[in-house]
Amino acid sequence: MPYVDRQNRVCGFLDIEEKEGSSRFQRRYFILDTQGNTLQWYMDNPQNLPSGANAVGILQLTYISKVTTPLNRPLSKVINAVSRRYFLHANDAADLKDWVLALNKATKITVPKAGPLQPRSEVSTVTGEAGGKRLAYKTEIIGGVVVHTPIYQNEGGEMEVGDRRVSSIGSRPGVLRCGYCVKQGNVRKSWKRRFFTLDHNAVSYYKCEMDKEPLRTVSLRDIQKVHECLVKSGDLLMRDNLFEIITSSRVFYVQTDTPEDMQGWIRDIELKIQDFRGPAKVDLDTYKSLKSQLLRICPT
Incomplete structure (x- = not known):
């Protein structure tokens, strides 16, 4: 279930299809920051990651046009952004409902900014905690959205810190x-x-x-x-x-x-x-006190 942290941000785990059309979903920790106008996702709760760990992906709220729940995908929601659609899975129906409400509330008063932005890309590497293995990512800015696409990934699946x-x-x-x-x-x-x-x-x-x-x-x-x-x-x-x-x-x-x-x-x-x-034991003084109270209420 999403919750509100000390900085008044909505946080929690979701599964996201990071590469559109791949049908491969990864477990990520999401932070909906209305003050910073962003939806960010990390390998795990940033408190459990090395200091200064960057987000795996960042989506500006101003570029979200609609959040919907597709009928053919139970427990899923679709974030329609300027550049692409993001498919996410929730843990259960209540989790899904809370995230959809939070996202729609955060984006209902925003308007996409006009004017094209020049695409920009770069390749960077991050080091995972699981065995110190390095992963390369291609970072692209498309329509104001920062998209991180893995270039390669070690066999064996998820890093340990992202497992829930x-x-x-x-x-x-x-x-x-x-x-x-x-x-x-x-x-x-x-x-x-x-x-x-x-x-x-x-x-x-x-x-x-x-x-x-x-x-x-x-x-x-x-x-x-x-x-x-x-x-x-x-x-x-x-x-x-x-x-x-x-x-x-x-x-x-x-x-x-x-x-x-x-x-x-x-x-x-x-x-x-x-x-x-087992049942809590009553000491002698407590027993005597209770007995005297009962005698006053119900004298023999």
């Missing part, structure tokens, strides 16, 4: 919730995307969804508290949708893609902790 596939819970016996989140490392304090699972006994995270063995498992028995991280400093200050899992030995900082994901993880972990520990 969600596994089916049904394919993981005993798993109550699963999905990709970003967590802070304990030693280097770097942020990495990991695949998290919650079962009846623990919260675990894996390097990727396909791994059989987790990088770490945190027993529900050891979790003292889980809640939204409201007191922030340093690197945590600019991170949205951040919650913490507190144990006796460490605090795990976990960032989700949307506020709904964050609340869902907190709720489900808290419920499992309660189930795991």
Whole structure:
């Protein structure tokens, strides 16, 4: 689901057909910036990318004429711009509706500027985090739209940082919730995307969804508290949708893609902790106080 960040921008993940007509969709993190008059998309949330990482694509809002939902493509929307049409896929119907409303609201008061712009192109390279492999892009400015087209790409598909596939819970016996989140490392304090699972006994995270063995498992028995991280400093200050899992030995900082994901993880972990520990015990003083109140209300 798209959400509004601290800079009042609409943000979230979508799949985009970056090369028109290719029918190949890539997972990208979109930022709708009405103040900057742009729709930008990145390999991942810029907070999780190297400092200064550039957008994969930028579209000026003034060049968007219409945003529609084609009948023959469920969960898809089409952005009609001056130079081309952009096809995007949403996660679900609610996600699609929110993005269409946000885009139409952002573009309804804009008017495409008259006058042709000279096409300009250049070739640049970017370095991905996955194995330090370099990707070459042809950058063209067509009709005021910056278009980045990959010239080549490594076999094997997506870079790890752009991966937000969600596994089916049904394919993981005993798993109550699963999905990709970003967590802070304990030693280097770097942020990495990991695949998290919650079962009846623990919260675990894996390097990727396909791994059989987790990088770490945190027993529900050891979790003292889980809640939204409201007191922030340093690197945590600019991170949205951040919650913490507190144990006796460490605090795990976990960032989700949307506020709904964050609340869902907190709720489900808290419920499992309660189930795991059983009903709360009442101490002797509390018991005596409750008993005296009952006697006053219902004297024998």
